[in-house]
Amino acid sequence: MPDMPINFPTLVASSIHDIKNSLSTVRELISQITANQQNSSSPEFTQLELETVKMNNHLIQLLELYKIDSDKFNLMIDEYSALDILQEIEAQHAPTLQLNNINLTIKCSDDLYCYCDYRHICNALSNIVNNALRYTNTQICISAYKEKQYIVFCVEDDGQGYLEQILSGNSIQTVSPVNTPNNTGLGIHFVATIASLHTAKDDKGFITTDNNSSLGGARFCLFLP
Numbered sequence: 001m002p003d004m005p006i007n008f009p010t011l012v013a014s015s016i017h018d019i020k021n022s023l024s025t026v027r028e029l030i031s032q033i034t035a036n037q038q039n040s041s042s043p044e045f046t047q048l049e050l051e052t053v054k055m056n057n058h059l060i061q062l063l064e065l066y067k068i069d070s071d072k073f074n075l076m077i078d079e080y081s082a083l084d085i086l087q088e089i090e091a092q093h094a095p096t097l098q099l100n101n102i103n104l105t106i107k108c109s110d111d112l113y114c115y116c117d118y119r120h121i122c123n124a125l126s127n128i129v130n131n132a133l134r135y136t137n138t139q140i141c142i143s144a145y146k147e148k149q150y151i152v153f154c155v156e157d158d159g160q161g162y163l164e165q166i167l168s169g170n171s172i173q174t175v176s177p178v179n180t181p182n183n184t185g186l187g188i189h190f191v192a193t194i195a196s197l198h199t200a201k202d203d204k205g206f207i208t209t210d211n212n213s214s215l216g217g218a219r220f221c222l223f224l225p
Contacts, residue, residue: 012066020059027052049096050134057127061190064120068193075117075197082112082144082151089125089142096133097140104129107143114144114151114224116198121153121224124191128155128220131187135159139215149203150223161211162218191222200225 030052034045067073086106090097097104125142132140136157143154166188188209195205203225213219 012062016059016062016066020056020063023052023056023059027056045099049099050130053096053130054134057123057130058186060123061127061186065190065193068197073197075120077115077117077198079113079115080118081110082114082153083108083110085114085116085118085122085125085153086142086144088122089129092122092126093129093133100133102133102136102138102140104140104142107141108145112144112146112151115200116224117194120194121222124194125153125155125222127187127191128222132157132159132218132220136217141213141215147223149200150225153222153224155220156213156215157217158213158215159217161213162209167209167211188220195222195224198224 030045030048034049037045064073083106086108090104090106093104096102129140129142132155136159139158141154141156143156145152145154188207192207195207198205205222205224207223208221210219211217
């Protein structure tokens with residue numbers, strides 16, 4: 001039988017789908033075990049849940065980046081309430097916030113709207129909040145406001161801030177993954193990529209990272225035109 005050529009990116013994407021399906025089963029089992037345990041709020045269960053969420057997010061990001069690279073990716077742009085987006089993020093993380101005794105506050109006017117792909121922007125911001133959950137002490141603030149021609153979404157925490165390798169300093173259009181012992185930078189690279197695909201006339205979405213959080217830690221900002 002002749003050797004068949006292997007399309008490595010497609011093979012990887014298919015493998016990621018398989019891993020995601022297995023991970024979904026693992027997460028369901030964790031939920032069942034947690035529900036049956038008296039000490040389900042123990043740090044071990046909390047850490048296990050955080051790690052599975054992180055793995056799932058990474059797999060989603062890899063699949064989306066594969067679609068972008070393969071020209072199989074399309075944005076579904078429409079007008080959405082910025083407050084609705086932030087409240088969706090809060091709802092997604094409510095159980096983890098409660099388990100970790102972390103206070104999340106939302107700052108956004110109810111008349112602020114933006115044009116975006118709702119699902120991908122929610123996924124992107126959820127990824128950043130998930131990262132903040134790993135490094136914050138007790139507080140996270142998510143906010144949205146208008147700045148010139150952009151709608152800006154910010155995630156702030158009261159942790160120790162970003163590492164020097166992840167700081168953007170100024171506005172950036174794209175970033176490359178940062179290989180550090182605790183962070184590959186995949187999440188930030190993914191969000192920067194999603195942001196850059198949002199365009200309006202000559203303007204393009206971008207992100208910034210700094211340690212100027214009003215809470216004293218890291219601040220991540222996503223700019224949408």
